[in-house]
Amino acid sequence: MKAVILAGGLGTRLQPYTTFLPKPMLPLGEKPILEHLIEWSKKNGVKSIVLCVSYLRRSIEDYFGDGKNFGVSIEYAISNKPLATAGQLKTAEKFIDDTFVCMYGDSIYGFNLRNMIKQHKQKKPFVTMSLKEYTTNLPYGVIETTKNNQVTAWNEKPEIKANINMGCYVMEPEVMKLIPKNKPYGMDSVIKNAMSKKKVIGSFISKNGFIDIGNKESYEKANNEYIQKLGKI
Secondary structure, three states, X not given: OEEEEEEOOOOHHHOOOOOOOOHHHOEEOOEEHHHHHHHHHHHXXXXXXXXXXXXXXXXXXXXXOOOHHHOOEEEEXXXXXXXXXXXXXXXXHHHOOOXXXXXXXXXXXXXXXHHHHHHHHHHOOOEEEEEEEEEEEOOOEEEEEOOOOOEEEEEEOOEEEEEEEEEEEEEOHHHHXXXXXXXXXXXXXXXXXXXXXXXXEEEEEEOOOEEEOOXXXXXXXXXXXXXXHHHHO
16 A cells, blocks of 8 residues: 655745745654654555655655665655645556555644554545544633524533544545646545545544644644653653
């Protein structure tokens, strides 16, 4: 099985860190984000990697090469412009001929990918999405009313729960047919398109979750946590 890692984004929300480095190459502790992802993939038994690269791609290619030094095999799918998540995935189509894993290159995952793959093979959906139960508190009092505007309850700063997308998928190769070539296209559009065609979209829900490196604040927090872990070793 192969893992396709989407590593071609511009990382505009992480400027100025991404002026000279693509987001997946930003360090977390002593290693780039992308190296942590490759190690996680390898740990879960997936050692054949396709990196979808674009922005400042040479820094990725020079660092990882063919993957031999990292105990994996690496191939590169190259685009010359930003294509969003699914558009990037489309560039890897020629490398894919069987069930594969797809993951975003700006997150760190902590769940059991082996179990997710096992579930996908057993249930045989078109796509399995990794989800995490997310809990937060609304900062306001929530007022319940009847149709004639009579107040029936006051819930102060209630807790709400929802399943959120962690950005790691197990997919069948036919998903590529739903993605236009050489056009920016979001993964949400792929999933919605698949559901409209009555394709089965499964989910794998984990409590271990992930770290999303979405902006400067989340990156700095994650990097500090990794540096602190190194200091405790």
